Amino acid sequence: MEFQKKLHEFQQYIDAEEKIEPKDWMPDDYRLHNIRQISQHAHSEVIGMQPEGNWITRAPTLRAKKILLAKIQDEGGHGLYLYSAAETLGISRDEMIEQLHAGKAKYSSVFNYPTLNWADIGAIGWLVDGAAVTNQLSLRRTSFGPYSRAMLRICNEESFHQRQGYEIMLKMVKGTPDQHEMAQDALNRWWWPALMMFGPHDNQSSRTTKGMLWKIKRASNDELRQRFIDKTAPQAEFLGLKIPDPKLCWNEASGHYDTAEINWEEFNKVINGDGPCNRERMEHHKNVHAEGAWVREAAAAYATRKEV
């Protein structure tokens, strides 16, 4: 059994914390698992530009506008790092975009919620980037080399994203009573979607087992979610805001916060295309992609006519 032997060696290599590089032998399942995870991560970065992009022209100050622009530009960059990492596994950029447009590749459900006012920009930086970075810090140790290196780069760049969000929240809670209320309302609407970003419970997630065995994932969904809750709850307290979970309380015995159950019905609805903004997000991506076709065609035509 040549294959079994190779597979065994592959596992030993991974267990020794060695990283897999694109030209190394790998089982097809490992390749597919990575392609799926990395491309969906890339799609999330890119689609994630939309809810925040909604507020660029209405940012309250020039300072705020410059920060928001820089942050959104970073997210676009993160998408590009990740598409490139996935491409080393033999899938093309076009195929990935096609899968996104056909609904075959998903992106994080959190980006299907609307950004109703400026406080939402604060809540996204604080909570959505906070949750994303909790996951990404763990993924720095993922077993696929290019993915791991992209994560290192991304985590470094993310370091200001969460802070700029928290700074907005701080300003809002110190502002007028109306602003304080907007901050609370934004937390109310973004808290649960942020927790859903970590995905289904471990015992509901068929992919977790293999992902963990191959060290593509380095911590389980529930573990990461708990980590996020434990560091975020005190931050909310400092702001004087109330997390919209009546059961949230510190558990001395476990050393973690206890929480209520997530509304999984909502999660399933949104991840399967029926959230408040799914259609809008996808339509926008398709339109912009189609509108940009002439640029790609012109660049390709120009390249054939000159020495590249």
Next chain:
Amino acid sequence: MLQSNSSHGSVWEVFTQKKSGQPYQHVGSLHAFDKEMALDHARDLYTRRDKPSGLWVVPASEIIAVSPGDGAPFFDPSDDKVYRHPTFYEIPEGVTNL
């Protein structure tokens, strides 16, 4: 695409990965007539001390380079955006994990 530019073949740039998972780093260049020879020479020339976890050779003619000396303000846009750094934001004492 690859013309040998002398009786010593063409120039290849060499990159090694010191430890598994780390980025590849440029270590130098060499002359060779084809890719197999380039790999052999790279091994003999640049990996005599420590065994790297990876080795790349790239035809030097395929590398497109820019350096600050090239005049145009190529890298300028990154100079003045202090708000891309976390230290730009004041986080009050008592707030942790941000």
